[in-house]
Amino acid sequence: MKRLIPLLLALSCCASVPPLEELGLQCREERDPARRLDLVRRIVDAGDERAIPVLIDCLEAARKTGKGPDRAYGVGTIEPNVTVPPEFWGLYLLTGKDFDLDADKWRAWYEAHRGKLVWDGGKRRFFVK
Numbered sequence: 001m002k003r004l005i006p007l008l009l010a011l012s013c014c015a016s017v018p019p020l021e022e023l024g025l026q027c028r029e030e031r032d033p034a035r036r037l038d039l040v041r042r043i044v045d046a047g048d049e050r051a052i053p054v055l056i057d058c059l060e061a062a063r064k065t066g067k068g069p070d071r072a073y074g075v076g077t078i079e080p081n082v083t084v085p086p087e088f089w090g091l092y093l094l095t096g097k098d099f100d101l102d103a104d105k106w107r108a109w110y111e112a113h114r115g116k117l118v119w120d121g122g123k124r125r126f127f128v129k
Contacts, residue, residue, distance in 0.1 A: 020046055024054035028061035033086070036062070040086040044093055049117050049126065052094055052110050059087035060103035094125055 020043065027039040040058070043051045062085050088101055099105035117126040 020048055020050050020054055024058055027054075027058040027087070031065070037086040037089075040090040044090045044124075047119050047121065047124070049114075049119070052091065052117075052126070053107070055087050055090045055094070056103050056106045056110065059085065059091065059101060059106065062087055063101055063103065096125055096127075 023039050023043050027036055027043065030036045030039060036058075040055065043054055043058075085101070091106060092098060095109075097106075097109060099109060113128050116129045118129050119126055
């Protein structure tokens with residue numbers, strides 16, 4: 001029995017939700033804008049291609065709960081604020097693309113480029129190969 005407990009603990013660790021997806025789950029459920037921004041920053045900082053669909057899901061969840069404000073900003077100066085939801089800001093930072101708050105367009109772009117994205121650590125964004 002003493003040998004079984006460490007094995008079960010190790011297996012339960014491996015069966016848990018990966019950190020990036022866990023941050024996405026938290027972001028989708030969070031209503032506080034400052035906390036959502038913190039979660040989005042942590043997702044973006046991962047520099048992982050999987051962050052893109054996670055943020056798309058977060059953007060879609062925010063829109064469904066009425067957290068997506070009307071567009072009132074210019075592409076050159078996108079910063080998270082009352083008019084730019086953090087989920088959009090994160091997607092824009094990672095991709096340099098602007099599909100506004102349209103999760104379907106973001107998802108279509110990602111599906112068309114999945115596996116063809118290259119991370120540029122210096123610019124902290126993805127580029128298509």
